[in-house]
Amino acid sequence: MKHLSLTLKGLTAQIGVMELRNLAEQLELSLRRGEDRQQILALQEHLIPNLMELINQLEEQLPIEDQSQHNSITINIDELRQVCTKLTEQLVMDDFTSCDTFHKHQELLRTALGEKFIAIANDIQNFNFSNALIELKNMMINHGINL
Numbered sequence: 001m002k003h004l005s006l007t008l009k010g011l012t013a014q015i016g017v018m019e020l021r022n023l024a025e026q027l028e029l030s031l032r033r034g035e036d037r038q039q040i041l042a043l044q045e046h047l048i049p050n051l052m053e054l055i056n057q058l059e060e061q062l063p064i065e066d067q068s069q070h071n072s073i074t075i076n077i078d079e080l081r082q083v084c085t086k087l088t089e090q091l092v093m094d095d096f097t098s099c100d101t102f103h104k105h106q107e108l109l110r111t112a113l114g115e116k117f118i119a120i121a122n123d124i125q126n127f128n129f130s131n132a133l134i135e136l137k138n139m140m141i142n143h144g145i146n147l
Contacts, residue, residue, distance in 0.1 A: 091133040
């Protein structure tokens with residue numbers, strides 16, 4: 001959790017979202033000081049809506065994707081195995097870079113994950129890495145990949 005708060009602090013500072021950066025810093029400091037669970041949860045409860053607002057604003061700026069392009073991608077099982085192995089390692093470590101990996105390989109993952117793509121994308125985006133990991137592993141079994 002300290003790593004995530006540090007990462008969030010750095011990212012929000014880079015894009016100039018100082019209120020969210022300050023909240024992330026407060027959370028990071030509370031975790032470092034070993035403050036009680038209630039104080040940390042209170043900080044999280046204040047931080048999460050601000051983070052979700054930022055995510056929603058960023059999503060609104062994204063171009064609309066042409067869904068017809070996703071149906072024409074052939075799944076390369078070796079590439080899928082490599083991507084999902086890396087993604088699994090990141091999710092196990094609650095590594096924020098799993099968002100980057102997922103986004104970078106979204107075309108392949110959208111085709112391979114089918115109807116579960118959106119749910120897993122939302123889990124990763126909402127930092128619910130443990131649930132994303134479970135869903136990813138379950139879906140990869142369908143492709144004969146045991147993660």
